[in-house]
Amino acid sequence: MAATAGGKHKMGFVGATSYMIGNIIGSGIFITPTSILMRTHSVGLSLIVWSLCAVIAILGSLCYIELGTSIRDPGCDFAYICYVKWYPIAFAFMWVSVLLTYPAVLAIQAEAFGEYLVEGLQPIICFDGPNVIYAKKLLGFALLWLLTWLNFFSLKTFASRFQIIATVAKLLSTGLVIVTGFYLLIFRGWTTNLENPMSGSIWKAGDLVLALYGGLWAYSGWDVLNYGSDEIEHPKRTMPLAMLAGIGIVAVVYVAINVAYFVVLDVDAMSDSHAVAATFSQKVLGNFSFAIPFLIGVLLCGSLNSSIFVGSRYMFAAARQGHLPSCFSCVNQETDSPRAAIFAQTLLAIAVSFIGDLDNLIGYVIFAIWFQRVFTMLGLLWIRYKKIPVHPDAIRMPTALIVFFMLLSASLVLIPVVQEPEVTAIGLVIVASGMIMYFIFVWPKNTPVFLQRINEATTNVTSIVFSALPDLKKFDSLDQNDISPAVNCSPNAKSDDFTEITKRISRFDTDSNGTEQPRQRF
Template sequence: MAKKEDNKIGLIGATAYIVGSIIGSGIFIAPKGIVQHAGSVGLSLIIWVFCALLNMITAINYIELGTSIPESGADLAYIDYMGWTPIAFSLLWLSLLIQSSSSAAVLYLTFGKYLVQALDPIYCFSDATADSVAKLFGFGLLLFLTLTNMFSLQKFASRVQIISMCSKIFATAIIIGIGFFFIVFRGATSHYSSSEIMKNSNWKPGAIVLAIYQGNWAFGGFTTLNYGSEEIQIKDFRKTLPRACLGGLCISAVIYVLVNVSYFAILTPQEIIDSSAVATTFIQKTVGNGPAFAVPAVVGLLLIGTLNGDVFSWSR
């Protein structure tokens, strides 16, 4: 077994965990929560930027806590450090029994369902069989990621996360590239005209709060390293944590905004709201139905990065 220090992650691996935990399947499937409440293209983009800035401010607080109290566990460690052990104990069990376990079940089942859907052109499962196969795929991935995070954090688990991060950036870059191609060369700017960009904006305080809530949820994951502070290489810990956290947040924020700019260039707000898989609808309207069949497989594979980050944080 590798020495403890040799099995810890560096800056690139740490940044990959942040990006991989923040950017999930939502940006490809259902980035409609903000549009649903904001109503317009312009207000939706403003809220995306506002949420990015808000989460960076929150991240700075977690960076201060993480570098001052370099213990794994994030909220649990910080509350326990204050001497509020009963509250920390309650938080731990609430997280284990309800939050983490239920979220894990949903995410792994989602991964399995996307893989089953991707196999449809090759082999069509019956409804009963498809459900069982999806659960087996999810359980197999859970077992695989758990073992890699236990025994090979630096050599394998962090490399899986780096590959996943690069894959997510590549997949989103394709969407961004297609969107900006249509904006620059096809004149797809009608949704950004002065008469359309703020059309149907919902300025009600309740709607804006709900839109911000959706945006904050999309940026969830920047505390991943705080959960595993003791897994970061000690010699660079105080530099790695802030650089990885803020760097990962900046990368994710730029990707989120540019992907949404591309979506809005092709799709109307109502089309985004009505779509069950926005990336699929986007590809169908720009490239055609052929490549759209690959979306479930891509989303399923990209979920591995999110799930790997969750195993890293939840287990610690």
């Protein structure tokens, strides 16, 4: 299951597969079924979309197996784009992650929590009209601020125990839905909703891609092993087996849950539901209908807590390396909590939540993720074209597969331009702003004096407000040669410098989910 090599713990097949499944199955399966059905309008086409998402995830995993076995640096897409020295592009997508992707994930999970809590409280408290919208927002924000406050303190004991509870809630909620649905299907003969599965199907390219966005959100996380490929025992054998097994198991679970939904709910009932699992429980569980919303609420608390941790550590790591103002690297010395980054991510999440509804937010996240994957695939093709050296144990996939997945990723980015241009426009504006920030602040050898003064002033204020200091631990473990100007994100940086600095930083913050960034000069 695991081994220790060179003093470093390694994940085996079982551990890696469990990590895959646990990372993929989350809030998505309880959020997106309704949005997919609203785009497809039929049971059969909805299930086809869920199956297609599994196929896309498998195709992507095959390409990322080559990347993970070829480039053994932590950091996934960021590390791969840096490997081919496309530093402005890597910086731009780091910028997108900080400003859009992670805050949008927080906003989605907070709003979903509000949806399920309101649905669960309906028998007790009657929410109607505009009060429903306000109640969902306020409940989601309340949980977000509560978890933000808790993350200001040392959470090692709390977080680990809470995540265990959230995992149990995940297993119970998915298991309860599947068992109940299939019991009614097999032993009670509830087949009415499944008799004409393709009736009412709408085959519009734009709608189908937006439906895929919802499904791909639920499958997001299939590349998690690429964030720590150097932590895996025998990557050449373990990565392909674990990734394919993990996605296969998740696909079976997702299709089974959707079949269970359709056994109980018809197309109209499911399309009108904002919390499909809660509606499912009200139909079949009677007095115990509160169980599903409660379990999913606990699950979403765990997901939100994990997302706060990951998003804030990503922002903290970027600031610590000089890619963001140093005020966001401020850490409380007693709790070792990056309070400024946590607070900033929460504010950004609240701001992002007003950009649009759940479907819009999911669209922003999926757009950013798949736009980045286009460049990752281009980077892999560039490695082959230029014959850039990679790890000798790399698994090589057919070039046609890489080209196909790149074109598929590009289509997922481009087709929604006609259907929902605002999603594409906002995503492109943030990517472009990241490129501009790179050439203003990172490309020059020295940051302008007035910006240095602003940075110092904001850092001083942040230190006082959050009782924190800028984190300089990276310099404690580096000698003078390590902090030479060569180790940066400029065009003159060397790939070896990137690899070394990333490995060193990853040892300090291994839970940052691939956030290690090369150092800069803020």
